[in-house]
Amino acid sequence: MNSVFRPRAAMLSLVLASAVLGGCASQPRPLYYWPGYQEQVYGHFTKQSAPEQQIAELEAGLQKARAAGLTPAPGYHAQLGMLYAEVGKTDQVRQQFETEKSLFPESTAYMDFLMRNLAKN
Secondary structure, three states: OHHHHHHHHHHHHHHHHHHHHHHOOOOOOOOEEOOOHHHHHHHHHHOOOOHHHHHHHHHHHHHHHHHHOOEEOOOHHHHHHHHHHHOOOHHHHHHHHHHHHHHOHHHHHHHHHHHHHHHHO
């Protein structure tokens, strides 16, 4: 009876220890930095906050993303550029659109379109 019990007890102990240690494993690192971005986009479309306030929030988010070593979410720099366009800061618009293009090459056609329209105005 002891010979059957010991392997089962050892196996149970091993499974229990694995479950406990597995529960403490660190979560995978996110691919992009999202906090605050979606709220600012929502605020932009619902006009709940001024563009200057949204710019400040997104710029603060960029600092946090850099500090965490994360890339801002797709569209982050584009949104920031659109906000800069609303307040008339053309140089910063171009800088944000170029950054969006470099981080997400698939956005190049749209960013180029927006920059052409910016040049017309």
